[in-house]
Amino acid sequence: MADLRPAAVGLRTRLFQIIFESDSRLAKSFDIGLILMILASVAVVMLDSVDSYHSAFGTLFYEAEWAFTLLFTLELAARLYCLERPLKYLTSFYGVIDLLSILPTWLALLFPWGQSLLVVRLLRVLRIFRVLRLMQFVGEGRLLIDALKNSWHQILLFLFGVLMVVIIFSSLVYLIEPPEAGFSNIPTAVYWGVVTLTTVGYGDITPVTPLGQFISMMVMLIGYSIIAVPTGVFSAEVIRSLREQRYSNEACPGCGLDRHEHDSRYCRRCGTWLDEDTQDPRLRDEADGASQQGH
Structure with a gap:
């Protein structure tokens, strides 16, 4: 506002x-x-x-x-x-x-x-x-939002993959289990699949046949193995954004190399003085001289 x-x-x-x-x-x-x-x-x-x-x-x-x-x-x-x-x-x-x-x-x-x-x-x-006065954290909040925007394609693809796994296993359990076990239709079986995959396990619907229980075990193991995938994708984007914040887009006046850290005074490639507007020309001359000797 x-x-x-x-x-x-x-x-x-x-x-x-x-x-x-x-x-x-x-x-x-x-x-x-x-x-x-x-x-x-x-x-x-x-x-x-x-x-x-x-x-x-x-x-x-x-x-x-x-x-x-x-x-x-x-x-x-x-x-x-x-x-x-x-x-x-x-x-x-x-x-x-x-x-x-x-x-x-x-x-x-x-x-x-x-x-x-x-x-x-x-x-x-x-x-x-x-x-x-929590508005001081707006910058960090924007960092997380940018990370979500940059990784939403991978996360969406992951969710589609999880949805396919849930539908396949839920349909199999629906075919295997008798209606008395609670699997009266595929949407109910999908509910069971989501609850089982997320390792919540309410217990209101459970397979009673050995094959259905084996599928349940496989679904739970898959849930444990894939739960870290979206976290890893999002964490990678956050780390990348944090690294981006460390560097400036200002190019070196000597060699044109960019992506220097904000507190850098000399180019990491040629040693040229980065701040052309410095008030101490002697430091700039010394840096230019050192750069020429290096070449």
Whole structure:
């Protein structure tokens, strides 16, 4: 939300600084109070779903929920009021979550079942990242996202391979096992195959024939052997990205070699001084002289 801007200088700017920023004590207090209010509203919805609590405190829960809804509605109105482009925020991720957090209660006036959607407010706790100053890890988070983007072809191919293995073994077990064992259809057998391959093993469906049990053993062994494949592919991409960050794209002025480490002062091939804008020409002359003697 770094591209959001206040609508005008004055009250709107002050509201923007309190609501969308966390530099001042008042802004931090606003965020913390909002998070506590979100958690309290979710707790009310969860407790209201318990029959005994609903019978004893149903009226109190109803009034508390409407109080939370009015406060969240005022908060959303204040957010839209202080923004230069309120529609842009309203269509963003946090804007949609803000809208969904108040919409179910208003819809409950027409549709009583709509109140169960209020747990979506829990997503708004994501704002706690601003309070805890976790934005300093955005660079590392982007590194992981880039690694996923670079390795998604290999991971997707791996998933297709796993899916083929599951379908083949599940179909075999469906043919071998009697319906009384629980393998009444191929989708149910595929469920068993996924549970077995991931080595979870709920035990609700198990083969009873020796051949089916042998296939189960093979599927479990395959699961243990392939579980490290996507991890290895993703780890390799992360390591490659970390190595890429160590080097700069600046080419050597002497030989044109690139990919030097950021703190390198001399070219690793010809020894030329890399920083052409250095303020100490004597060091540059010494480096050039050493480079010429080396040639």
